[in-house]
Amino acid sequence: MHSSIYILVLFAVTLTTAQSTMCPETVLDGVYSFVINSTSPLGPINLMYVQHDAFRGLPFATTTLHNELNQLTTYNRLDDFRRYDCPDIWGYQTVCENTYNMTVEQREKSNRTAFDRGHITPANPYRFSVDALSSTFYCINIAPQDPWTNQNPWVTVESRAQRHFAADAGYVMTGICDRDDVWSPTYIGYKVPACYWKLICYVDPRGDTQVVGFIGNNTLLKYCSGCDVEEKAQRVIDTTTVRDQREILNEIDSNRVSFVLEAWVGAESYLLVNRNENRVPRATDCWSRMTAPQEVKDEWNTVMRADVLAHEYTEEMDLDLIQKMWQER
Numbered sequence: 001m002h003s004s005i006y007i008l009v010l011f012a013v014t015l016t017t018a019q020s021t022m023c024p025e026t027v028l029d030g031v032y033s034f035v036i037n038s039t040s041p042l043g044p045i046n047l048m049y050v051q052h053d054a055f056r057g058l059p060f061a062t063t064t065l066h067n068e069l070n071q072l073t074t075y076n077r078l079d080d081f082r083r084y085d086c087p088d089i090w091g092y093q094t095v096c097e098n099t100y101n102m103t104v105e106q107r108e109k110s111n112r113t114a115f116d117r118g119h120i121t122p123a124n125p126y127r128f129s130v131d132a133l134s135s136t137f138y139c140i141n142i143a144p145q146d147p148w149t150n151q152n153p154w155v156t157v158e159s160r161a162q163r164h165f166a167a168d169a170g171y172v173m174t175g176i177c178d179r180d181d182v183w184s185p186t187y188i189g190y191k192v193p194a195c196y197w198k199l200i201c202y203v204d205p206r207g208d209t210q211v212v213g214f215i216g217n218n219t220l221l222k223y224c225s226g227c228d229v230e231e232k233a234q235r236v237i238d239t240t241t242v243r244d245q246r247e248i249l250n251e252i253d254s255n256r257v258s259f260v261l262e263a264w265v266g267a268e269s270y271l272l273v274n275r276n277e278n279r280v281p282r283a284t285d286c287w288s289r290m291t292a293p294q295e296v297k298d299e300w301n302t303v304m305r306a307d308v309l310a311h312e313y314t315e316e317m318d319l320d321l322i323q324k325m326w327q328e329r
Contacts, residue, residue, distance in 0.1 A: 023086040030055040031259060032089055035270050038132040040069065045274050047132055048121055049266040051175075051259055052140045054092035056191050060256075061175030062121040062141055063263045065271040065280065066165040070125035077123050080137040089140065094190050096139035101187040110147065110220040111227070115186060118145025118196065120174045122158045143176050144192045148221040148232065151314050153239035154196065156307050157214045161200055169279040170202030171267045171286060173260070176218075177251040183220050193218055197248045201264070201286035209285035210296050213243040215251065225315040233321045237329075240308050242300040244291040261287045 024032035031051050038047040051060040081096045094100070100115040107113055120141045126132040135141075145154070161172050176193035184192035196216040204210050216239045222228045249257045261283075268283035292300075305326065309319055 023088050031060050033262065033266065036135050038135050039129050040132060041128055043274050046270045047135055049263060049270055050140055051263060052089055054089060057092055057094055058143045058176060058191060059120045059140055060259055061173055061263055063171060063173040063267045064121050065267065065275060066125065066172050067169035067277060069128055070162055071166050072128040075127045075130055075133055077133065080134045081117055081142065082137060084138040084140045093139040094142065096142040100144040100190060103187045106183055106220060109222065111223045112147050115144035115192065116147045116150040117142050118150050125162045144186055144190055145196065146218050146220050148223050149216055149218065149235060149239065153236045154216045156240055156311050157198060160304060160307055161198060164200065168202060169277050170200065171280065173199040173263050178253045178256065181218050195251060197251055199245055199248055201281050203279065203281050209281040209289055210292055211245045211286055211289040212292050212296065212300050213245055213248045214239065215243055215248065229318055233318060233325055236308055236322055237325055240304045242297045246290040
């Protein structure tokens with residue numbers, strides 16, 4: 001771990017010019033680590049710390065800095081799925097320009113023809129520049145995702161992660177679980193992760209560093225109104241319930257949990273360049289906060305439940321059932 005951190009510090013100073021393709025300068029256990037940069041209203045910034053898993057051909061995680069900049073909606077989303085054109089990893093990523101087509105069995109289960117091309121770091125918080133928005137569509141930031149979950153409870157999680165920093169700053173790390181889902185692989189053979197996860201690290205009004213997490217089950221649900229009603233209600237609840245960082249680490253192979261520490265360190269080392277931001281927590285504090293205090297969980301769960309009830313679902317949802325299931329927990 002010491003050697004990888006040393007390399008991070010070594011090339012941090014070279015990543016301040018926007019819109020140049022950065023190739024990884026290090027690979028550890030098949031995971032390439034590097035930064036994607038971008039233009040912004042502030043000038044060139046380091047947008048995203050990427051850890052890409054060459055063995056699986058999928059992202060391990062991407063980490064970003066969030067603050068008021070991520071609330072801007074200057075540009076509209078325009079799908080721009082494409083491979084990241086660094087020669088080192090060109091052949092170790094999915095061809096996300098094409099849809100992730102499903103097998104016959106997967107189509108029958110989901111009532112869809114393809115998995116969603118699910119963003120790891122979502123597009124919506126990066127509408128402050130064309131470059132930033134476009135960068136979220138690199139295939140190193142995309143993985144096969146259950147369409148219903150992606151477009152419903154996972155959107156709720158992503159939206160709250162963005163809005164939490166409307167007047168604050170912190171880090172958001174998003175990744176996929178190491179296990180493959182029971183419905184893996186796709187028709188063409190791409191691995192389908194068993195779940196997505198997200199970690200949010202910030203300094204609360206009391207001056208304490210807090211880390212909260214979320215886990216989104218990625219097993220297929222049927223995309224149709226009136227189908228899988230109880231399963232969908234449970235998926236909404238499970239996806240939007242606050243988790244400890246330790247729970248997310250349990251979804252990662254024990255030999256790879258150090259990559260999460262590396263991501264916190266990488267965020268601190270690179271993402272503050274040109275941001276003039278002093279409200280973010282220290283990387284070591286993000287890593288050490290393995291469990292969130294119950295009062296912090298209660299605060300987040302209260303907000304998340306309100307978001308669940310306010311979300312515009314892609315089909316009619318039994319919100320009464322969801323509230324009943326909350327009461328029974």
